[in-house]
Amino acid sequence: MTTTTYNSEKAPKPVGLYPHAKKVGNLLFLSGVxxxxxxxxxxxxVELxxxxxxxxYDIEAQCHSVFQNVRAILEASNASWMDLVDVTVFLTNMDDDFATYNKVYAQYFNDNQPCRTTVEINKLPTPIAIELKCIAHLKEER
Incomplete structure (x- = not known):
């Protein structure tokens, strides 16, 4: 099976040796965003x-930014927001941030409602409060 890697100049550079996205068949896997x-x-x-x-930190500002970064990676990968089928969300403070995150999430996913898992984790590799891991299904070869 052929694989293709994608990177976007409109999204932050990865903090390690990995691409923004990798296409395998009709599935597009996004690295953590x-x-x-x-x-x-x-x-x-974020104030450091x-x-x-x-x-x-302002979780609402981070949510908008992460969703914009996901969109940029999808577009660089010849995919669209509507292609998303699964989203895993990592939050560093579920108690304080979930309600705001859920409200902003609903603004972006009103038309497309992929499967979603949200988990709280202790820390992320950079001083951020949210990260997304996404999978998109491409309906045709792109």
Missing amino acids: GPRSATSTDIPG DSLGNIVN
């Missing part, structure tokens, strides 16, 4: 101290 900016080291909605520790 966070809210980091594609054009700078900024993380929307001089040691790089999170002082304050």
